[in-house]
Amino acid sequence: MKIVCPTCNATYKIPDDTIPQGKSVVATCKKCGGKIVIEPRAETRSDQTSQAEPLSGPQPPAFQQPPFPPQAQAGAFQFIAEQDAFKGYAGFWKRFAAFIIDALILMVCGLVIGGFIGFVYRFTAGTSAGAGALGNLGGIILGWLYFAIMESSSTQGTLGKMALGIKVTNLSGDRISFGRATGRHLGKIISTFIFLIGYLMVAFTSRKQGLHDMMAGCLVVTRK
Incomplete structure (x- = not known):
């Protein structure tokens, strides 16, 4: 998933599985220090299937997504920068x-x-x-x-x-x-x-x- 800082337009890529469902988080841009609001991701098909009524007969254990990292919950994503350093400071x-x-x-x-x-x-x-x-x-x-x-x-x-x-x-x-x-x-x-x-x-x-x-x-x- 790609997100863009609204202050300096720096673009970052973060893994989809680190985005929580049902809640927004605020990350900090490591280029300019600006706030980036990351909206919750939509439920995937596998998530919707897991909420349906179970089929008859024994079923394999459902895959459980690992808990959302506490570090990410605080908004401190380990961003992968795709742009140069912010060049918008007035000289x-x-x-x-x-x-x-x-x-x-x-x-x-x-x-x-x-x-x-x-x-x-x-x-x-x-x-x-x-x-x-x-x-x-x-x-x-x-x-x-x-x-x-x-x-x-x-x-x-x-x-x-x-x-x-x-x-x-x-x-x-x-x-x-x-x-x-x-x-x-x-x-x-x-x-x-x-x-x-x-x-x-x-x-x-x-x-x-x-x-x-x-x-x-x-x-x-x-x-x-």
């Missing part, structure tokens, strides 16, 4: 291009929103003192909400990532939560403070993860 330059697009978007939005906040502040306070600090705070909040909301939304990515055809997932290939997206965004502070090494790690790690990706348990992959 450094694609992510860098997405960052440039996002930076330009945030810069324009920041100028508009910051100008409005500064105008209101000067109008209500009667002075421009402190307007710069307020604008910086607004920029920090804007950047956080932009990345956290969009990466945890159904798009799974910012406008820059969408333009480059990439998205953010957890290690199982699923959509991340707002809290995880926030943790990933805050992790960028550490990636920046260590001389941008946290970002450069994307070019050298096996799954193209930056330090902030590893801290939040995230992957950046190409869209299907």
Whole structure:
């Protein structure tokens, strides 16, 4: 029987006799770590015959299928890979291009929103003192909400990532939560403070993860 990982499209072949009847199991793709739901196999003709009324006269002992392996019940199939390693991780330059697009978007939005906040502040306070600090705070909040909301939304990515055809997932290939997206965004502070090494790690790690990706348990992959 062949099964396909819905996250990275890796194909695996497993023996039919390891598939249980009447229950679904969840396996883990050893290429990308994604979840693969394996539906129960249908009853075979021999299974149906064994459930029929016994014939008259002595009958040979019915063949009993060996119990389903506990290891397989836990979803840990010994897969036989038929494809190369998953190549869907977004590389450094694609992510860098997405960052440039996002930076330009945030810069324009920041100028508009910051100008409005500064105008209101000067109008209500009667002075421009402190307007710069307020604008910086607004920029920090804007950047956080932009990345956290969009990466945890159904798009799974910012406008820059969408333009480059990439998205953010957890290690199982699923959509991340707002809290995880926030943790990933805050992790960028550490990636920046260590001389941008946290970002450069994307070019050298096996799954193209930056330090902030590893801290939040995230992957950046190409869209299907």
